[in-house]
Amino acid sequence: MISSLEYNTERNQLNIPEYGRHIQKLVEHCKTLETKEERNRMANAIIGVMGNLNPHLRDVADFQHKLWDQFFIIADFDLDVDSPYPLPNKEDLQARPPRMPYPQKKPRYRFYGNNIQSMIDVACSWEKGEKRDALTFIIANHMKKSFLNWNKDSVDDAVIFKHLYELSDGQINMAAKDEDLLESKDLIYRNTNTKRNNNNNRPRSKKGGRNNNNNRRRRN
Numbered sequence: 001m002i003s004s005l006e007y008n009t010e011r012n013q014l015n016i017p018e019y020g021r022h023i024q025k026l027v028e029h030c031k032t033l034e035t036k037e038e039r040n041r042m043a044n045a046i047i048g049v050m051g052n053l054n055p056h057l058r059d060v061a062d063f064q065h066k067l068w069d070q071f072f073i074i075a076d077f078d079l080d081v082d083s084p085y086p087l088p089n090k091e092d093l094q095a096r097p098p099r100m101p102y103p104q105k106k107p108r109y110r111f112y113g114n115n116i117q118s119m120i121d122v123a124c125s126w127e128k129g130e131k132r133d134a135l136t137f138i139i140a141n142h143m144k145k146s147f148l149n150w151n152k153d154s155v156d157d158a159v160i161f162k163h164l165y166e167l168s169d170g171q172i173n174m175a176a177k178d179e180d181l182l183e184s185k186d187l188i189y190r191n192t193n194t195k196r197n198n199n200n201n202r203p204r205s206k207k208g209g210r211n212n213n214n215n216r217r218r219r220n
Helices: 017-032 036-052 063-074 090-094 113-125 130-150 157-167 184-200 210-219
Strands: none
Touching (some): 036 063
16 A cells, blocks of 8 residues: 655644754654653664764864754754753744844945954044054055056045045044155055966866866867
8 A cells, every 4th residue: 555645735834954853753752752861762862863963073072062952943942851051042043143233334435344444443532643643654555456446547645635635524634744655556556466366266167167168179
């Protein structure tokens, strides 16, 4: 006699799909056992099987604790067995994490971005001295590089100094100092080399593929 097929739509939802249907059925069968002694024996056997499915995690600290927590999650926290670890809290696991603050600032010059403004704020909070001057010089050169990404032509240092003065609310005035930033051609050269290195580090297709065969035909 042929048994009727069982469709996934008729099955219970898997609480942890990584362990599959068989582990969940074993846990559900463990619930039906009458005595606690039988349930404890089967629970430990299931934990052993779950551990065998993840041999690469055996050296991880608190690996057994993690398995027992996952065991109770699969059981939907409705299984009376003795656990060597504190039972996990269902409410804590189902609680949503707090919303992460998203920067709503609209930078005065968008091509610099919010990170430049944050760096300027940090520089303004430091005491005046060599350390602050060094950070200010780095920020100004990074602003110049960002400006050149937006506008490929060269930019005068006076423009960067003016923008830095405005973004710092007048606290940083590099125009008063006799100091030059890096040349535009040097910054553009660095950007070009960085992009070229990133492209070279990308994984390439294996030799002998269909595209290589097509190229050989074209050459012939």
